[in-house]
């Protein structure tokens with residue numbers, strides 16, 4: 171059997187090695203079974219005692235399952251005892267096939283108990299999927315997918331759950347908190363989840379709870395909570411502030427927040443999960459600043475896309491792309507136009523690097539199974555929403571999102587429903603747009619084939635590879651007085667466009683701002699640190715004579731590179747292939763000059779205690795340079811630098827990156843001569 175694990179998303183925690191994922195299917199919007207659960211958990215002994223009353227309509231046979239590890243104390247159907255079952259499947263689940271009587275409501279009652287598993291090592295990283303229900307005084311986690319409560323196969327359910335814990339422990343499940351007492355006798359709280367649920371995730375620990383109410387116009391206020399271990403209590407205020415901000419931001423943008431609360435809960439494990447109205451994050455993970463500024467917003471937004479409107483997985487998962495666009499990408503756009511462009515560039519770089527065969531279509535994307543499906547399902551999908559907004563305009567785009575939310579809330583919706591919402595708000599037919607971006611793998615490749623100017627008039631021929639896409643192509647005309655953008659529609663393999671500019675153009679560039687999902691030309695991809703970091707053929711040259719510096723350079727190279735480098739003496743000729751050059755400023759500059767390599771960029775001169783930059787050697791091979799004031803400055807880079815593979819350059823002050831960026835790259839342009 172497969173217990174449906176739904177609406178559960180792993181946070182974007184790439185730097186702590188935790189993966190994201192989406193779920194495999196989602197229930198329909200009709201609730202068929204109601205659970206009334208009472209759970210008593212003793213984390214110290216890992217003992218679980220449970221009672222569940224299930225009500226379900228109709229008299230058809232139901233298949234009820236419970237893991238065989240639990241001992242049944244009492245089991246009745248409509249008050250009549252149910253015989254023990256010997257039917258335990260290969261996954262350790264015991265099945266009972268129960269037939270109701272009459273046509274009314276059937277009532278099933280179960281009382282059971284058992285001992286839960288211990289926590290894995292607290293440095294456990296990565297997905298918690300596949301882990302059993304676990305208990306510990308440091309933190310208990312009963313994942314919804316593990317069936318620690320009775321489940322009726324193939325039926326959607328909602329629940330009410332009362333949780334009892336010993337004094338000093340507190341805990342929760344997704345849902346509205348409707349009663350809570352907390353005293354020397356222990357902790358007791360009741361939660362109500364009236365929507366179709368995708369599993370019940372139960373969390374408990376030695377939490378300090380902090381709470382704030384977020385007032386909403388016209389509806390009840392939203393309860394915001396942090397459930398943090400005492401050692402991170404100081405983070406609570408910042409997290410509550412961030413929650414407040416995100417919920418207000420998305421409520422204004424899309425429509426009312428659909429739940430009555432949101433909780434951020436700390437975990438003794440190094441992990442990150444998003445659930446309806448909840449995020450469960452490792453203690454050390456919560457300390458990372460980008461969790462609050464990016465990942466938390468992404469998870470909050472999933473309460474609209476994914477846990478609010480359910481994804482119709484049969485036609486592809488749109489919710490990760492839309493969430494990435496409206497969270498991760500939007501935060502970059504808010505930061506600056508340049509930061510937005512850098513994110514588009516990194517998406518296109520990843521898409522261009524996908525090996526053939528791993529480049530699936532958006533329609534085939536269901537959940538993240540490996541890196542390449544994430545690149546398509548999250549990043550390419552986000553790019554599709556960006557192109558759509560460019561095409562329709564922000565107003566029509568946002569209007570469609572609000573209508574989609576109004577109409578599809580707590581329903582299952584697919585790409586087609588989104589398409590209809592965008593068509594309705596804009597009056598533009600989008601069948602071709604969606605068809606080409608959802609059903610094709612790969613990306614179109616474009617080029618300027620010819621261009622000529624006559625006065626203010628320019629004739630430019632734009633060509634694309636097969637299969638032919640219909641594309642709105644931005645052409646940027648440069649003249650002595652400035653730049654102007656003209657968007658032309660390319661719907662054939664090649665087409666000549668005649669454009670009248672306001673002043674005589676001197677050059678024309680094709681999509682220099684990277685607003686089209688297209689296969690970039692190699693010259694459009696500026697060098698970044700990662701090219702040298704991941705190349706097994708990288709050679710290391712240390713440009714200094716000081717021995718302490720030599721050791722520090724060697725240690726840094728070990729931390730930075732995926733495989734050990736060939737070490738080449740500074741007196742030798744420049745080794746062929748990718749090169750990592752580490753040294754003191756003066757020696758680095760001398761080496762670069764002596765060997766005809768690109769010099770230190772002006773903007774990095776005399777800044778901070780260390781400068782790092784990527785460049786291209788004259789023969790096209792990648793070059794990475796680390797220039798430090800002294801051995802200690804070099805040592806300080808060991809921890810931070812490996813995280814910056816996507817950057818082109820950085821300036822460090824000790825271990826702190828005080829400035830960084832990506833080189834702009836060249837654009838596909840054509841110089842015009844008269």
Ligand SMILES: [Zn+2]
Pocket residue numbers: 179190468472490493
């Ligand atoms: Zn997500």
